[in-house]
Amino acid sequence: MIVTGLIIISGISIIAFCILIYTFTSMSNSRLIADIRALQESSKVLDPDNESRKVSGNEVINYANDFLGKIDERTTFIQSGYDDTALSDTDFSKGHDVSDVLQLLKDHMEAPGINTAHGGHLGYIPGGGLYAAALGDYIADITNKYAGVFYASPGAVRIENALIEWTGKLVGYEQGFGGNLTSGGSIANLVAITTARDAKQVKAKDFHRLVIYTTPQAHHCIDKAIIIAGLRESIVWRVAMDGNYRMDVAALEQLITEDLEEGNIPFMVIANAGSTDVGAIDPLQQISEVAKKYDMWMHVDGAYGGYFMLLDEYKQKMKGIEQADSVVLDPHKGMFLPYGTGIVLVKQLHHLQNAFRYEASYMQDTVGVAAGISPADVSPELSKHFRGMRMWLPLKLYGEQAFKDCLQEKILLTQYFCEEIQKLGFELVCQPELSVAAYRFVPKEGDANEFNKRLLEMMHADGDIFISSTNLGGMYVLRFACLSFRTHIEHVDRLLQMFKRALKEMGVTTQK
Numbered sequence: 087m088i089v090t091g092l093i094i095i096s097g098i099s100i101i102a103f104c105i106l107i108y109t110f111t112s113m114s115n116s117r118l119i120a121d122i123r124a125l126q127e128s129s130k131v132l133d134p135d136n137e138s139r140k141v142s143g144n145e146v147i148n149y150a151n152d153f154l155g156k157i158d159e160r161t162t163f164i165q166s167g168y169d170d171t172a173l174s175d176t177d178f179s180k181g182h183d184v185s186d187v188l189q190l191l192k193d194h195m196e197a198p199g200i201n202t203a204h205g206g207h208l209g210y211i212p213g214g215g216l217y218a219a220a221l222g223d224y225i226a227d228i229t230n231k232y233a234g235v236f237y238a239s240p241g242a243v244r245i246e247n248a249l250i251e252w253t254g255k256l257v258g259y260e261q262g263f264g265g266n267l268t269s270g271g272s273i274a275n276l277v278a279i280t281t282a283r284d285a286k287q288v289k290a291k292d293f294h295r296l297v298i299y300t301t302p303q304a305h306h307c308i309d310k311a312i313i314i315a316g317l318r319e320s321i322v323w324r325v326a327m328d329g330n331y332r333m334d335v336a337a338l339e340q341l342i343t344e345d346l347e348e349g350n351i352p353f354m355v356i357a358n359a360g361s362t363d364v365g366a367i368d369p370l371q372q373i374s375e376v377a378k379k380y381d382m383w384m385h386v387d388g389a390y391g392g393y394f395m396l397l398d399e400y401k402q403k404m405k406g407i408e409q410a411d412s413v414v415l416d417p418h419k420g421m422f423l424p425y426g427t428g429i430v431l432v433k434q435l436h437h438l439q440n441a442f443r444y445e446a447s448y449m450q451d452t453v454g455v456a457a458g459i460s461p462a463d464v465s466p467e468l469s470k471h472f473r474g475m476r477m478w479l480p481l482k483l484y485g486e487q488a489f490k491d492c493l494q495e496k497i498l499l500t501q502y503f504c505e506e507i508q509k510l511g512f513e514l515v516c517q518p519e520l521s522v523a524a525y526r527f528v529p530k531e532g533d534a535n536e537f538n539k540r541l542l543e544m545m546h547a548d549g550d551i552f553i554s555s556t557n558l559g560g561m562y563v564l565r566f567a568c569l570s571f572r573t574h575i576e577h578v579d580r581l582l583q584m585f586k587r588a589l590k591e592m593g594v595t596t597q598k
């Protein structure tokens with residue numbers, strides 16, 4: 087009896103306990119669900135509905151149209167506003183109306199500094215900013231396709247690979263090459279130099295004997311890349327140049343011979359296809375022959391000049407580029423795209439794959455789906471912006487011819503500028519090969535460097551059109567860099583007018 091009673095009591099206790107647990111669990115479960123729903127509701131603003139998208143989208147489109155519609159009414163360079171700290175505000179504690187936020191940008195971001203979207207931007211190497219590229223970015227960001235791995239988005243990867251293919255064929259590569267869309271020329275050069283290091287199987291114990299040959303015209307990102315690639319200890323020779331700032335190939339070969347005698351290892355030659363300072367194109371064919379003779383990696387930095395190969399004349403001038411082991415071109419320069427798009431090409435894809443291969447256990451599902459090269463397999467990046475879309479859409483919408491004509495216009499504008507600036511008494515430092523001209527005014531008395539420096543200060547204070555300067559072996563030189571798709575003859579005339587005004591102010595009388 088007692089035992090039976092105990093069993094019954096225990097049974098009841100267990101049932102009561104279970105009911106308690108169940109009630110508690112379902113209470114806490116429903117509280118959990120309620121909490122989740124509340125958070126979903128309070129963060130809903132992150133995923134606006136159709137109606138809200140229309141409102142904010144229209145506001146942004148109106149802002150863009152207003153910006154572009156009035157772009158030519160303002161000056162290119164505004165030298166004030168550097169002390170305006172409104173946008174350093176780190177208070178993000180509450181949200182704001184889209185119109186208020188756009189006004190904030192209008193008041194504090196748009197104006198100060200260089201208006202790089204303006205046709206009057208003739209400094210450094212102008213970037214682009216095609217409207218269709220912005221539309222491409224919009225699609226890329228909305229679909230947020232994962233363009234790093236073929237398995238994740240075969241379509242997005244095919245678009246990027248098609249652009250690599252098109253650009254590779256443009257430089258004259260035939261088969262077996264590969265490449266990657268990078269964020270710009272600096273990273274593209276880094277990828278190329280890293281690939282060369284691994285392809286030539288150089289060993290750390292020999293780094294101090296490795297020799298890299300380039301000219302003083304090489305962009306500074308090359309020096310950065312050499313250091314980042316771990317080759318800080320290597321020897322970098324600045325090969326002598328001819329009067330047009332192009333590599334002297336005889337001097338290159340002389341250096342190589344001396345290096346071999348001294349037990350150094352000639353490793354790589356880096357040539358320019360359009361240097362930043364003056365647009366110099368090195369003798370690529372001859373350099374390729376030297377590189378082959380001494381079994382060196384040849385790299386060509388065509389970040390600025392590369393896309394001029396769309397024009398037959400420049401395909402000819404850059405002959406030999408197709409012999410290079412790697413080439414860099416910047417679509418955010420020669421294809422007029424917004425900042426953030428470079429391309430690196432490597433003649434033998436397997437070298438690129440070898441330098442950037444990886445394996446990760448959590449990526450195992452993606453292995454084997456290899457109908458296309460995955461960008462992640464040929465670059466340091468894994469997750470990446472689907473940057474191909476901003477190049478593909480303008481090319482698809484407008485076709486190649488519009489780009490060719492625009493590049494040709496830039497070449498002719500440079501010729502026009504050179505003729506006109508000489509009429510004002512300026513000297514060309516060298517004959518421009520592309521769309522960059524280097525020039526200076528040599529006054530009858532006084533220091534020419536100081537004079538041109540003062541001239542540039544006056545041009546900047548005016549700001550209607552923006553130009554920049556450079557230093558060529560101690561010579562202060564003004565630059566005209568024509569690559570914006572919005573630069574037309576009116577802008578060049580405006581620049582010439584500015585020079586006239588400035589010279590007059592400096593007491594120089596011009597003939598014209």
Ligand SMILES: Cc1ncc(COP(=O)(O)O)c(C=O)c1O
Nearest residue numbers: 211270271272305307362389390
């Ligand atoms: C010849 C050359 N190489 C490399 C670069 C660096 O490219 P990015 O600014 O896209 O990194 C530039 C930039 O102007 C350039 O003109």
